[in-house]
Amino acid sequence: MSLSRRDFLRMGFLAVCGTVIPLGSLEILKPEAMASLVHPYSKRKRWAYVVDTTKCVGCGMCVKACKLENEIPFNADVQRTWVERYVQLNSGEVIIDSPRGARYGYTSNDPQGRAVEQDEIAKGFFVPKLCNHCEKPSCVQVCPVGATYATPDGVVLVDRKWCIGCGYCITNCPYFARFFHPVVNTADKCTFCYHRITKGLNPACVQACPFGVRKFGKLNDPDSEVFKIINTERVAVLKPEFGNEPHVFYIGLDHIVR
């Protein structure tokens, strides 16, 4: 069989254009391509949390309340919530610490056990941390047995009776909000005090905070203070680059915060 040069060029051109142009137009006209890819928060009516770091004094009442409320052995060095201290010196050096998760509070100028004079400090602040109850939680994604799951109202929980203790969820949490419970030996984490919030109460840490640093409420609920803040103020989340879409929003976050 032979093919003339003219036929080869004509049919070849038609066939290639005939497939590429219609299929290519699908890409150009794809509606998602036109839409914004920035989602400020979940579209669901779900629980969310706001931390106003500008108000935090590092008293550690929240950590203490959480430990007692949720029966995490007080002396064990794991916690569902903790407070970090950031100290930036005039020299540009940054010192970060969170001794005992700050359950005894910060009472002296000794970040990382170093004596730091007041006039050496350029800026210093506290950042409370807890599970971010992500919209796309990587811990839930990686649990091999489905023992950790997200509730319809956006809270990530662990089934202590089913967890095998592989630690894959702990390894996959960008925030290290997870740990092994020292008594039951399964993965454990902040539940937003699910036993309280489902009864209309606030989480223990929110209840314990004397300065109104921690706020809790529903997203997409016009009456919720949390929703108003997230929707109208400049807030940030921790480590958005992991794609987990965390739902703890921070006011006054600094770029040195880890």
Next chain:
Amino acid sequence: MSEPIEGHLVHGAIWTIKELYTYPNEYLYWTVHIVIYPFLTGLVAGAFVLSSLYHVFGKNELRPVSKFALVFSLALLIMAPTPLLFHLTKPWRALNTMLTPHFYSAISAFIFVYLTYMSIVVAEVWFVFRPFIVQQAREKTGYLGLLYKVLTLGSYDVSERALALDHKISKILAAVGIPAAALLHGYVGFIFGSVKTVPLWKTPLMPFIFLMSAVISGLAICIATYIAVMTFKKTYICLTTVRSMGKTLTLFLIIAFLLESLDIVFHAYTAEEFWAILSEIIFHRFSVNILVLQWGLGMIVPLVLLLIPNAGLIRSFVASCLVVFGVFMMRWDVVIGGQSMSRSLAGFMKFKMPILPTSIDAFREGLIVVIFLLVMPFVLLYVFNKVLPVFRDIFTEEECEIHTKEISRKEAHT
């Protein structure tokens, strides 16, 4: 400054030493068992590939090691998931992974991949050794006779036709086994590669890096064990067989080295946020481990030893032992090194392996269990060798000469 850790209440606290800023809940949760687990699965994959080289690719000079490599891969395969049982805080719930597998999780399919591969290996062992089993079932009496009778599974047909069919099936199994072995180990690499929070692990190259290191470790441990066993049995070793294995090892060693260095070069060049702490790990804290032991002693030295022509038994043995050691160090550096940079990117953790079993945790993740896990495959090989003729199918000096000539003829031809 290392943060003092109060009591030993917390899982991970006894073997973790924290430095600078690490998150309060941050400990080394994946430790030595997560080192041994990919190490053993890697050995399985490599040993199986070696046995398949004879069965599938017609490398006839490897006949003396093919049965041994196959049985050894079975011994290693049996032990491969045991480190995980020591690792789980709730090991008796391990079967939950089969009851409610959550397939979005990269590790949930492990048991299924493992069982698939296990059935391929067990079936191949059975087909390869069937004539021997039938013969023993007919000759032996007592408990041993009963064992062989059970092992025949009621099939006593050893006619020429049946054996030809056996041969065909074992060839198919060996061929299917190669992608299965690659899947098993590439999958282990994926488990690490998909952990987005650990910068040293998160690379799409991970499955291939793991696969190549698996092949070299498996080939190397077979070469080393074969030479050692045959020497102790005072049996003639055909150098051509050893050199052929060494040649394959060299090839894969080069690929493994290229992949591993590509990974590091890529991290260095893109120099993302974590590179500052990652380079501190590679060039300071783990520099002896990674640069000297893993790459120098585990890859470059054996590569030189193998590339110098006319490798003898001692040289092949030494090179192979170094490769096995290097791959173990690689697993160690990946697992422990990867986690020892804090997720805060502002601190470090050191792993201090518990030596004495002072508590249940210290026993489970301690030295005694590690030694047990690393010795057991050899114990199993010893037991299997009592039942099956693992090392009996060897070349006489004349056969060895024939194969040597055949290879040199082929080489001259190409």
